[in-house]
Amino acid sequence: MSASFPETPRIAIIGAGALGCYYGARLVKAGEDVHILARSGRAALTAQGLKVKTPTERITARKVHIYGSSAEIGPCDLVIIATKATANEALRQVLPPLLKPDTVVLTLQNGLGVEEPVAEVAGPDRVIGAICYIGCVRTAPGVVACSFPGLMTIGKFGKPAGERTHAVAALWRRAGVKCTAQDNLELQRWHKLVWNVPFNGLAIVAGVTTDVLLADEGLRLLARRIMEEVVEAAAKFGHEIPRSFVDLQFERTAKMAAYRPSSLIDFEEGRDLEIEEIWGEPVRRAKSVGAAVPRMEMLYWLIKQRIAQRNAQLKAKARKR
Template sequence: MGDRKYAIIGTGALGGFYGAKLQHAGLDVHFLLKSDYEQVRQHGLIIESKDGDFTLPQVNAYNDADKMPQCDVVIVALKTIQNYLLPQLLPPVIKNNGVVLVLQNGLDIELEIAQIVSNVNIIGGLCFLCSNKVGQGHIRHLDYGHISLGEYSHNYEAEGITNRMQQIANDFQNAGIAIELTEDLLLARWQKLVWNIPYNGLSVVLNARTDELMANSYTRQLVEQLMDEVAAGAKSTGRIIADSFIQKMLDYTVKMKPYRTSMKIDYDEQRPLEVEAIIGNSLRKAQAAGVFLPQINCLYNQLKFLDSRNQR
């Protein structure tokens, strides 16, 4: 096992889960927290998981990035709506020539990171994880959990499998986290959107869990139509998503435990939605290539209305 030092920027349902797994496996992990800081500093992290429950009674908890040590790998697990904070949070924590591992949804996320910090390497991670934060410092892992890792390069040119990716993958695999390495990060991001756009978007617009969307013939048809449009968006950027991949995402969701998506949770809690990173960026990427995605555009406009009204 490597001796890399990890930082978690955003200790929520995703960052808290993966960071806790890494520490539980013996790695040196440092957690940046906000509202949960005092609870976690005093009592640690509680993980309920389908793979086995565990508690970390002591963790390296911080509420100020300037007080954190410089780390070899900084995991960005904030919601993208909080990325305006990254110019203050990232530079103090990342070592020169370190790795920023971006575990966020959407398109062009790594490009934002590259504009904030230089002399670093950026890896994108696509998480297929069903988890919720059920209390301060208390995370419940319901299903799945594997991550696809891809190296970022200028204009998202396919970089292949790098040694950096492999080293980080080894750390995660030693912590019991399934990892897939991808040679093409842009393709992997479009593939994640095959799930994220229909289920996150429709869960808010239709007030429904994933199982409800799949059980009704009309909403299942709508899910499939949106997935086909995501594939058309990917094709506009030179990436091909196979029909078999779309079928795999449908099959995954049918087998998944009833799940309230992260966007639906944010909506119910009256938090801002990640509409731009997940849906807006996808639309703009396709439109720049001359491709219009009408169903996704309709979903985007509905979500922007609901988000705006919810924030009032």
């Protein structure tokens, strides 16, 4: 990443799910040159554009460029990966046509081990990871309901933030996204896991929203124990997360009322989940450095079984039709 980042970058967004549409709408609205790769619903997206509703704003981007293949888009300055990590196998085909020597690739995916598949295709030196604190759902093609627009933290894969990481953060801020560039991407990822591992996980296993989790004495204590395991595992990698951060998670969650974590929504609506990135990989990394994570591992196993069971039920239902 030696070349400086252009003033008006050509931007590709891979994926027109909730994140792709939300951030896409913001960028289009800010006048950026955005090209969206959508697996489905392209006619509706082209005809109706993007519509985002947040608690304080309505963003409408009527004219958007929608594509069915990355070859049609061609090389870009910035590629934003807004698909799930479960679709990362496809990056080997999807990414190359979008790349030129100085393209920056930004992945919005959750969990650990999400930069590596991008680095394998694009090379490690141009990969940036984003941690998105956001609550939004896609309710129809191009239509996103955003309950919590949140903020975004970005960092360079395996290295401190450079000039281009800061340029990408500035691009987001111009588009109205609160974004900061940080020097330690992995520490940021572990920070987000502190909430995601217990709350997304227990929501699936117990099948309940965050208010129910907090109201149950055992589950509330369990969420805390799991958070402590995440903090201790992160510490083994030299990532210091203060204990007060754990308390803060409970204070914040209490304010979220009956929040349906994204994993619970995906689970209930029969969609793929980032099991390995949010639960499997953190457990494997923790164990590889001798961190004791019995509850995280148990949660991982329970989630995996639950999703396997759901998938078997969906398959049986589909067969009946």
